[in-house]
Amino acid sequence: MTNRTSVRRPSLIAGLLCLTPLSAVADDDRLGTINITAVREAPSVAPAMPQTVITREEIERSQARSLEDLLTGRAGLNVTNLGGPGKQSNVSIWGQSASRTAVFVDGMRIGSVSAGQSYLEHIPLAQVERIEIVRGPRSGQWGADAGGGVIQIFTREGAEDGVHLSGGIGAGSRGHREADAHVGGRQGAFDYSLGVAHQETDGFDAQSDPTTDPDDDGYERDSVQLQAGYRFGDGGHVRAHAIASSAEVEYDGDSDNSEIEQRTIGLSASTGRIGFWQLRARAGRHIDDQDSYKGELFFSRFDTQRDTLFVANDFFVDESTTVTLGADQTDDKVSADLPYTTEKYEEDSRRNQALFAQVNTAIGERLDVQGALRRDFNEQFGTANTGSLDLAYALTDAWTLTAGHGTAFTAPSFNLLYYPFGFGNPDLEPERTRTTRAGVDWQHGPYALELSAFRSKVRGFITPGENPENIERAEIDGAEIAGSLSLDDWQTGMALTYLSTEDEQSGDRLPRQPRWSGRLDVDRAIGAFTVGGTLRGQSDSEGGPWAEDNQGFVTADLRGAYRINADWRIEARVENLFDRDYQVVRGYNQAPRGVFVSLRYGR
Template identity: 25%
Template sequence: MNFAAFPSSAPAIKPFALACAFSLSVLAANAFAQDATVPEIVVTGARFPAQVSLAPIGATVITAEDIRRAGASDVNAAIRKIGGVFGRQSLDGSPDFALDLRGFGSNSSQNMVVLVDGVRLNENELAGPVLSSIPVDTVERIEIQRGGSSVLYGEGATGGVINIITRRGAQAGYHGSVVLEAGRFDQYDARASVRHGEGPLSFDLAAARQGTDNYRDNNAFRQKTFSGGFQWAANGARLGLRVESARQDMRFPGSLSMEQFEDNPRQTLTPNDFGSYASDRVTAFAEKRVDNVEFAAELAHRERKVESTYDFGGFLSAATYDTRHTQFSPRMRHSANLGAGLNEFVAGVDLSRWERATSLGSDARQTSEAYYLRDEMRLAGAANARLALGARHERFEKKETNAALAVPTGTQTVNAWSAEGSVDVAAGVTVHAKAGRSYRLPNADENGYRSSTGLLDVQTSRDLELGVTAGTEARRIAARLFRHRLKNEIFFDPTLNGGWGANTNLDPTRRQGLEVEGQMAIGQALRLTGQWQRVDAEFTEGPNAGREMVLVPKNVVTARLAWVAAGPHSADIGAQWVDRQRYGSDFSNSCSTRMPSFTTIDARYAYRTGPWEVAVSGLNLADRQYFSNAFGCRSGIYPGDGRQLKLALRYDF
């Protein structure tokens, strides 16, 4: 079940003690300690800040400047608009669209790992990460790594990883911003952030209040967020603490049939359905460098409460979900110069404990422990070759204390591996290849309503990617061919259980396709970027062999043109085209029609004078009536948002 449809009041964050345990490495030759220059840090590689030469192979990076230029008011929108990632309309009116890397349909959020500063946001249930609660003005960059990444990031990373990195420290003195925005459908957004640095100490605070009545009836959404942290950094060490809190209230408009959508896409048939969501998270982190060995760890605890109320013919049914999630991730990295090359060895442990109690009687628990190793070698010279090998072993223990629910208890173990490399075959031309095994575990919701008598089996995937990148910052293009061969894919099959459906392990399936990304500078002031993803998702064995998977558009094309003049003016315009896709219940591919394709256009113009900026922006400017979520054949439709116009005022200090 989607947690957004079961949103609550918030529990208080309970204090906990920070305990650190670090892995040790075998010392080798002294690497960077002898280098008096500070290497440029651009991206996060093997769960550590990385040099340019060891940036993740094939990653897409969205910078803070990209986010601001596009006028994205939340992280989810930045990933869709700038990163070209397809997202489905949320079911609860929130800006948290269901992001989909590599065509995993309605289970896309279960096949993608989302991290904030190295801490997982994924839950052990059918719930997507709430990215709208992350203050967008604190984000330094967003890294999108498509494809199997279970060695470093564990279960659920078959589609890829989205890593959100906030600012590390602050400049001396006080700096910050205040943003006020208002728009159509009674939309408003008030954000403020401040950061301060003095010597080795720094802190930051951010708060926001957002709301909108949204395009559809009974679809109002309200949110309040707060984020604050401090850190101390000196002598190769960094220590800090962050606290984050979010509160949401929303109303659920429900789905429509095709006839109802065509008659009035804004209507609701569920005027009395509503819910709430609350989340509190505290994270302590520590980093220390000793010569050519770096140690790091995060200890994070999150408490979340989700409540919902549904009207069944005048009878109001309420449900409450309370979850607690604690994670501890110590790791180390050893770097060494090897003649003309560089070697990086990473080892780490991921420990996790997840608990949930519901008003429906379920009391589910899951603990996991994982151990991983990864070694990467870069050979300097004209070829600039890189080779990386990695492996992971993880053990999960699942428990349901309410025996009356007949949910099985058990232990599941799984292994992952990866091999990847790249080489410069010519000046400005790099080819790369990746192969590996990734996995996903059945979550508490899926095991709670399953087709089997025991726990659902672990989903595994054999991953393969071949890619090429050519050009410079002024003109660059990258293309990736990929294939994921899945066994025991975990999915809700609507044809089971007498037509009521059930979660099950599917016959073997496959995702394969092509991704293309490009950017081009046009003169001094224009910059064109674009992404194209083509995915063929289908069954490869069993009675459905050759049939297409549901809710997977074959093609998604995104393009953006940014204008940054020398003066105070700037503008940005983008478009995304989404191809046709099978309806959510159409496992047999027998529905006479498919969900229609659609194109959405957004734009922003801004004028800046001194510390002030005023901007006008619009979403779905053509006011296209479309839908990206439909769970039945010509039914179960959740209409997309109509045209949205906004006016914003920003002050930086």
């Protein structure tokens, strides 16, 4: 999505104080599933990295109504939202901007080519199977824009034999209505999944500025998701997937409503293991189109497209060593129609090609090592070399020491380069990031604890707002702690993140990066009942050169569910229990207290 609200309305960014926390993650999820993202699907175990896996079970237990709601306060993450459901939302990792967070859906890179960021508000949680988050630079595996980390979203697939149905309907405060249905299953080597979802709300006034329209700003979205796959041989497969959403968004600004289309389609295949080798390939397209209006008057159109081609060869050197060699290509295109100006983008397309290598190995019984190197050939900015080295040393069965160092580069987006009215600067150069980390992990039965400290130096940091420019350097120091407990009928999780950021040119903190943020989730099953709650919050943050500073906040949610039988359950949730008046970004309201109920069937 390419909404320029954050630039058009200088009074943006708001703040937050807090206390905080993460989510309960089972042991096998924390150290197993995450390896898909950490090693870009290479069939080998990666060293322990700062990571979070959110399973389908946790998504349902949380009763979250949006992806940004689910991610807010997680370890190392900072989520911003400009005024409620359907409004511009993005995520940054470890104090780096959202443009340095690479977001993928089923292996396909998503996001607005023009804005250079991935917006989360139009991805329906009803169609998400799990989410994997790796924090720290991953450009060696995933390419440009992965300086802060990677978020990989996997849509639902048919994982069990037979035919399985699920779905639900719900309603709540501010005219909230939703419905979804899913059918999936597996027949022999063939599996399939099909889901549809609808969500709408009358919303609330998105902006607190009294000069804007004092009306409710609603949101409506329809979406469809499908997957089909066939498995053969020793791990071989062919799989097609697609997810599409169509949304109508109301907001306050120079334009006040938008029609948005997002589509991601892909095809992946693997030969499976043939002796000591296997071949993997993936191709796909992500489309992000937005038409904006002032009332019924056409205001702007941004159509963006990203085509991706990826191929990798895995060589199984021995039982503990896998070497991966591969290449990928990304083609970005943007088309803009701005009737209020004769200025046009000087460039509207660019291609990036890359070669990469990765090795995963174990040295002895205690040390795991992963190394990655990548060389990008960007037709607009030339070549860039990135890489990473990650280590994990098992002190005991429970304690593991971890360390890593990685580099990344981020090319400026088309908007940063060419947006009219002085918002763009065609002389911008790519940002280059170096990050060093160290940590310790502890696991004992149902208990898990992770502690990480990190330092990032960004050379050529691009300043936000009008007339963006490269400054010599920005520095980010931080630490995070995350823990979980799964014991009998209890599920608990917590996360706490500390950030110290500095624009070394001005001495100011980086915009929208709170010093403290976090989350606490507690759930308990009592027979057929389940009750739980979430605390989320953050401290104040810098507003930026053209916005007021953001205040801190803490909010609380309560939830409960009653299982009628094996298939049916009733859910209820109270958001913002104490009806706090707060803003994540200064000038943009967040939802007051709301009550939501739903009836669910199946999984």
